[in-house]
Amino acid sequence: MKVFAISDPHLSFTADKPMSIFGAVWENHWDAIESDWSAKVSEDDVVLIAGDVSWGMTLDEAIEDLKKIGALPGKKIYIRGNHDYWWSSISKIRAALPENSFCIQNDAMKIGKYVFAGSRGWSIPELGAAASPEDEKILKREVIRMEMSLKCAEKIRTDGDMLIAMIHFPPFDSRFSSSVFTELFNRYSVEKVVYGHLHGSKARTETYLKRGETEYYLTSCDKLGNKLRLIASDTVGDGV
Numbered sequence: 001m002k003v004f005a006i007s008d009p010h011l012s013f014t015a016d017k018p019m020s021i022f023g024a025v026w027e028n029h030w031d032a033i034e035s036d037w038s039a040k041v042s043e044d045d046v047v048l049i050a051g052d053v054s055w056g057m058t059l060d061e062a063i064e065d066l067k068k069i070g071a072l073p074g075k076k077i078y079i080r081g082n083h084d085y086w087w088s089s090i091s092k093i094r095a096a097l098p099e100n101s102f103c104i105q106n107d108a109m110k111i112g113k114y115v116f117a118g119s120r121g122w123s124i125p126e127l128g129a130a131a132s133p134e135d136e137k138i139l140k141r142e143v144i145r146m147e148m149s150l151k152c153a154e155k156i157r158t159d160g161d162m163l164i165a166m167i168h169f170p171p172f173d174s175r176f177s178s179s180v181f182t183e184l185f186n187r188y189s190v191e192k193v194v195y196g197h198l199h200g201s202k203a204r205t206e207t208y209l210k211r212g213e214t215e216y217y218l219t220s221c222d223k224l225g226n227k228l229r230l231i232a233s234d235t236v237g238d239g240v
Contacts (some may be wrong), residue, residue: 001112002235003164004041004074004228005219007050007196008081009033011065017055023200025222032226034072040228041074046111047228050196050219051081051120051168059096062086070098075111078103079118081168081196104166106145108153114232117153118166119145121195124179143180150188162232164192171195171216176209185214192231196220 010019011030019026041047049069056062062084069076078101080087087093090105102109108117122139125131131139146167153163171181171193185193193216198205200222207223209216219229233240 001114001233002041002045002230002238003048003114003232004037004045005048005050005166005194005217005231006033006037006221006224006228007168007194008052008199008220008222009049009065009069010052010055010083011068012055013064013068014061015055015057023222025226029221029226030068033221033228034068036227037072037074040230041072043073045074046114046116047072047074047076048116048164048166048194048219048231049076049078050118050166050194051079052083052196053078053081054084054086056086059086059088059092063096066096066101067098070101074100076101077109077116077166079166079168080105080120082120104149106148106152108149108156110156110161113161113234115153115157115161115163116166117146117149117163117190119149121146121167121169121171121181123169124171124173124177124181126173127175127177139180143184146181146184150184150190154188162192163188163190164194164231165190166194168195169197170218176206176211178211182211182214186212190214192217194219194231198223
């Protein structure tokens with residue numbers, strides 16, 4: 001079993017929102033993702049999708065995008081991104097998801113020896129800067145949600161399991177400073193963190209970073225050349 005990740009596909013099979021206006025890397029980007037996914041992923045594998053899945057404003061508008069992903073191999077696990085306006089009632093989303101598609105919200109799930117947790121997160125203020133009252137309110141709420149998910153993960157995790165967390169927003173500022181989220185990941189012994197949200201050449205990014213015992217993977221699709229990133233594998237020699 002392998003665990004892959006990708007985020008921010010910003011699909012729009014129903015919504016009229018072409019991503020090609022943002023540069024050449026977005027030209028036919030779904031075709032590139034689909035081709036790479038089909039070549040790498042088996043039905044026993046897991047693909048983590050860390051938010052900003054669809055431009056649809058409602059679940060009805062997003063369902064075609066979810067079906068496109070759902071038709072690909074493997075089990076898919078979603079968290080919400082800041083542009084996933086279609087993400088409302090979690091029970092309705094779970095009822096509408098294609099087979100082998102799952103979403104995490106204030107909970108966690110286990111597949112094989114891997115435990116998955118996550119939440120959307122929020123922007124971390126730069127070191128020495130203060131967040132606005134509204135941002136501070138949302139940030140505190142997201143910290144609570146992330147800890148709820150990690151507590152659920154702790155209950156189902158057994159010896160030898162790897163805990164992988166997803167968060168849509170980067171869990172640190174542009175200097176990769178420690179934050180309330182990195183402290184949570186340390187406290188709950190999260191081994192790997194997948195995040196997205198960042199795009200474009202001007203964003204200060206690292207696609208891989210290790211802080212303490214936790215590995216961090218930026219998986220925004222344009223940053224990865226519209227290819228899936230291998231995060232974990234049971235197979236010796238995969239280079240994870």
